[in-house]
Amino acid sequence: MGKYSGLPDLALLNKISEQDARALEELYDRYSPILYSLINKIVPDKRIAEIILVEVFAIIWKKANQFDLGKGSVYTWVVTLARNRAIDNIKRTRSSNELLDVYDDEYEDFFIIPLLDEQIDSLDFNTAMNIKPKMAEALDNLTDAQKYVLHLSYYEGYSLDEISNKLKLPIEAVREKIMSAVHNLKENLLGS
């Protein structure tokens, strides 16, 4: 057990923002399995998934100071960051070159680093892991259509327009389905 293994996520991220490499190591030990599984779900090529995982921790190291320590939801920030980075990768492989934005610091700050709600509730790794059975149940209770639109947007990175074209549904219907899917998931989770 490392010196930092008992520290909560928030303390770790605080130390990382002060360039404490051991804190990053602990965060890696804690989060790399779920982040790798998520990235690999989005990007099936293991080699590319590994590269993205390294990139994600490099971003955390560089940009930890952009995390608002007052918000407290380190888990959501880290997972969303990893999801955004992996989705950016597959979007770039899908797009034609002329439509691509240059990936630089500015782009990373705006499109990859998550902007969390000012009022977000605290959520850390251990709490998230404890919710796992409830989450599985909550997802199971969604309709197939809701599950599918969530899959298309969250894991495949399709926009509302793209989902609309893909499912041959009006854009308004897709917006509605996405919203209802998230609301239902939230309610299922809170209610279970």
Place this chain on the structure above:
Amino acid sequence: MADKAIDQMISAFATGSLDRDNFIQFKKYLLRGGEIPRGELGEQQNVMSLIPIILEIEQPDEKIKEQVAKKIIEIQEKIKTRELANAEQERVPLIEKLSGERILQIAELKKQKSLHDSEIPRPTAAGPPVTRESVKVKTVHSTIPWILIIVTLIILIITTLYFMKLNSDLEEQIVEIRNQLVGFQSEIANTNEFINDHLGLIEFFNYKDVKIVNLIPINAAEGSWGRLLISFESGEGLLQLKNMPGLESGEVYQLWMVSKDVTYPLSTILPRVDVKYYKISNIPYLPAKDINLFRITKESRADVPSPEGTAYLYGIFLKEPDKKRK
């Protein structure tokens, strides 16, 4: 209606399904402090981030952790380099901030100090004074490294050429020595072959009373000849035969010694290509002066008691030089 639109935007933002333009627009709206239902986006963001926990969790390869560590080291090095570059850049604006008058004043002071120092050179605790000579010395000093580099390069080139030539000479010598060695090996092989061929002859000359008899053909037209070396003390002899006619099946050559009209059989010989000297033993001891003749006949069978076949070669002891005449 507007509330519903906001709700939909929040859900699309939380699920990451806004297209690029709408994402930019909504994020800027949030960054500007745009109104949204309190806590709604946060709740949806938390819910969406929980989706991956139901995935089958897979451990990344151990090497990835090392790669992260390497990446962090690279980032830190880049940051340090950037900080150094920034610090260097910050020094320039400081100088630029000084007014032109102030710069002129400083330049004038430096000039006066330099002239003063060149007139009255004196040592100071801060180091040697700056004079024209020291400027020259500095110029010379600045060229020294270049001279050293050029000299080093020349030495390196010369050394390389010298060793290349040395190497080439050594290779030639090695080839020459190898050729000599091959020659010596060949000579040794020839010598060994000669010794093996003539070992019997060499050993035979250990006897003190060796006498030689040249055997010549009875018919001078034939090319056959022989040589007999004989030692009566040891009762042994060596017979060399050349160009002897072939024998029929069962036929042999027989060497005879004739003394006082008595013919003694010495040896039966079957010529062989691989034998240079045929060893003869049990030669009866007779005074050399009593021996009239040696003869080789072709016999129809071995062990005939007296010559029956054709005589081929004959020979006698050479007369020793007359000592009195000498």
